[in-house]
Every structure is written in C-alpha cells, then in structure tokens.
Amino acid sequence: MASIKSVCIKGLKIGGGAPVRVESMLKTRLEDTSGCICECESLLKAGCELARVALPDESLASALAELVKNTALPLMADIHFNHKTALAALSAGVPAIRINPGNMSGSAALAEVIAAAKDKGAVIRIGANGGSLNNAQFAAAKGDRGAALAAAVEEQLCVLLENGFEDMIISAKSSSIAETLRADALLSEKYPFPLHIGITEAGCGNPGIVKSAAGIALMLSQGIGDTLRVSLTGSAVEEVETGYNILSALMLRHRGWQLISCPGCGRRRIEVAELVGKLRSIVPADACAGMTIAVMGCEVNGPKEASHADLGFAGSPGGFIFFRKGSFVCRGTMETFEETVRREILNAELQQL
Numbered sequence: 001m002a003s004i005k006s007v008c009i010k011g012l013k014i015g016g017g018a019p020v021r022v023e024s025m026l027k028t029r030l031e032d033t034s035g036c037i038c039e040c041e042s043l044l045k046a047g048c049e050l051a052r053v054a055l056p057d058e059s060l061a062s063a064l065a066e067l068v069k070n071t072a073l074p075l076m077a078d079i080h081f082n083h084k085t086a087l088a089a090l091s092a093g094v095p096a097i098r099i100n101p102g103n104m105s106g107s108a109a110l111a112e113v114i115a116a117a118k119d120k121g122a123v124i125r126i127g128a129n130g131g132s133l134n135n136a137q138f139a140a141a142k143g144d145r146g147a148a149l150a151a152a153v154e155e156q157l158c159v160l161l162e163n164g165f166e167d168m169i170i171s172a173k174s175s176s177i178a179e180t181l182r183a184d185a186l187l188s189e190k191y192p193f194p195l196h197i198g199i200t201e202a203g204c205g206n207p208g209i210v211k212s213a214a215g216i217a218l219m220l221s222q223g224i225g226d227t228l229r230v231s232l233t234g235s236a237v238e239e240v241e242t243g244y245n246i247l248s249a250l251m252l253r254h255r256g257w258q259l260i261s262c263p264g265c266g267r268r269r270i271e272v273a274e275l276v277g278k279l280r281s282i283v284p285a286d287a288c289a290g291m292t293i294a295v296m297g298c299e300v301n302g303p304k305e306a307s308h309a310d311l312g313f314a315g316s317p318g319g320f321i322f323f324r325k326g327s328f329v330c331r332g333t334m335e336t337f338e339e340t341v342r343r344e345i346l347n348a349e350l351q352q353l
Contacts, residue, residue: 015194127171146182268297269315
C-alpha cells in the first residue's frame with residue numbers, strides 16, 4: 001500500500017500521504033548545460049515535480065552544479081558504478097541521488113556515499129530493473145522473476161539500513177507489467193518507504209503510452225506507488241503529460257481541465273475532433289483546474305450522457321448547444337464557438353466554478 005514514511009526533496013514531499021508525484025528524466029546530455037536548463041523549464045511548465053539527470057562521469061559535476069543553480073526543478077542525479085561520481089553529485093548540490101548499491105565499488109565506498117548523503121541531507125533512491133537480476137537471485141526465487149526483482153531491491157535496502165540511512169525511495173521496475181506489479185506489491189506490503197513506480201523501457205508512441213498506463217494504473221489502483229515516471233522513447237514533456245493523464249483517469253490528481261468527448265459517428269451534427277482542437281487552442285491545458293468540459297457530437301450523446309460535466313457542448317441542427325451540469329444554457333453557431341468558450345469557460349475559471 002502507499003508508504004507510511006516520507007522523504008523531502010527540495011521541499012517536495014514524497015510518500016506519507018502526499019499526492020502521487022510525477023517525474024521524468026532529462027533527455028538532453030549534461031554537456032549541453034543550456035539545453036538542460038531549457039528542458040527543465042519545459043518540464044516545469046508541464047507540471048513535472050522531479051527530474052533525474054544522468055551523471056555518467058564526475059568530470060561533469062561542474063555542469064551539474066550549474067544546472068542546479070539555474071533551475072527550480074528538483075533534480076536527482078542518476079549514477080552507476082563509481083562512488084566518486086555520487087560524491088561529486090552531492091558536492092554539486094543535488095538534493096537526491098539514484099544509485100545501485102550492488103554495482104558500487106565495495107562496502108567502504110558505499111559507506112562514504114551514505115555518510116555524504118547524511119551530511120548534505122540528501123535523499124537516496126535505490127532500485128533494481130529486470131535486466132539487473134543475477135542467476136543467484138533468480139534461482140532463490142524459484143523462477144519467480146517478480147519475487148527475484150523484489151529480493152534484489154531488499155538486498156540494496158538492507159545495505160542502507162545497516163549504515164543507519166532511511167531517507168530513501170525504493171524502486172523495482174521491469175519492461176514486463178506482470179513482473180513489475182508482483183515486485184512492487186511485495187515491496188509495498190513489506191516496507192514503509194516511498195515507492196517509485198513505472199514500466200521501464202515501455203517503448204514509444206501509442207504502444208508505449210498504453211503499456212505504461214496499463215501497468216501504472218494497475219499499481220495505483222491497488223494503492224501501490226508514491227511517485228511515478230512514464231518511460232517513453234520520446235519527449236520528456238510527453239512523459240509528464242501522460243503521467244498526469246493516468247492520475248486524472250484514476251481520479252487521483254488533476255492538473256488543469258479534463259476532456260470528455262464522444263468518438264464521433266455518422267449521426268454527429270458537429271465535427272467533434274475539430275471542436276476539441278479549437279477548445280484546446282483556446283483554453284490552456286493547465287487552466288480551469290479540476291473542471292470537466294465535454295464536447296459531444298449530437299443530442300443522443302449530448303447533455304444527458306455528459307450531465308456530470310461542469311460545462312459542455314453538443315451538436316444541434318443549427319450548430320451547438322452549450323450546457324452546464326446537463327442543463328441548457330444557450331445555443332450557438334460555429335462562428336460563435338470561440339466567443340462562447342471565452343465567455344462561459346474562461347470566465348467560469350475566474351469565478352472558480
């Protein structure tokens with residue numbers, strides 16, 4: 001279930017009853033510091049709350065420090081293998097690091113990283129991916145890859161606890177939905193620490209979005225997960241938008257307004273897709289927080305079908321009717337659509353409907 005313990009990363013509370021957070025990871029290489037700053041700004045605008053940034057080498061620590069100084073977006077340095085790179089990241093000022101204790105160079109080196117994180121008040125995220133399982137872990141789980149994945153995380157978790165460190169986020173991810181769900185269910189039931197969820201290497205475009213949504217929604221619907229990333233081969237902003245759409249569909253969080261629209265058929269009296277496009281061009285995605293707006297093609301799928309919508313449009317013989325909570329408000333033609341939107345929807349936001 002959702003974690004009992006919480007951590008705080010640059011003022012962002014994760015776990016312990018906080019809203020499920022939406023993360024991403026910078027696609028821009030750290031060598032391009034100005035590009036990274038621009039990407040952070042785009043992510044902030046999209047509602048991203050935490051972003052990982054790959055730090056492959058300690059020589060890039062100065063670029064990381066520059067990025068930390070020039071963005072308001074909380075950052076988590078993503079580090080593998082070299083404990084000195086983790087130390088360099090902490091010295092650069094990141095409030096969180098992601099490491100794999102299993103591939104750090106010995107217990108003494110890891111203890112040094114943990115001590116530095118304690119000193120800086122930084123959070124450590126640990127975790128295992130399906131591709132990082134070894135034969136011993138797989139054999140011990142008797143072929144249960146999900147259980148093996150959870151066991152791999154437990155090994156890392158125990159190392160941090162033995163060093164007296166609890167400001168951690170744990171994570172178990174696979175490109176398999178079933179394996180990920182199994183692992184995260186085991187971890188969520190057993191440990192109180194915040195849990196990061198997602199389906200790793202989900203792919204790109206519609207297949208990647210669908211796979212991520214299916215896996216993440218299954219976990220969230222069971223109360224599993226405190227922070228999420230949709231891992232897509234593509235734009236980081238798309239990852240964030242998809243994350244919020246998943247949360248909105250599950251009625252867990254809303255950012256901006258939500259759309260209800262019929263698929264359109266031969267009975268339609270308005271071009272639904274065209275009106276949806278116009279609506280999106282007029283009303284910013286982050287406006288009218290929590291409001292539901294409907295666009296329906298005809299009187300069959302009109303006010304009654306979308307009677308729960310705060311505001312809506314339905315096709316009529318002469319254009320459209322505008323309704324509020326299923327009740328008729330006014331009629332209009334396509335030529336007056338934008339005027340009606342601005343008058344009835346943008347004004348409604350100002351009135352905090």
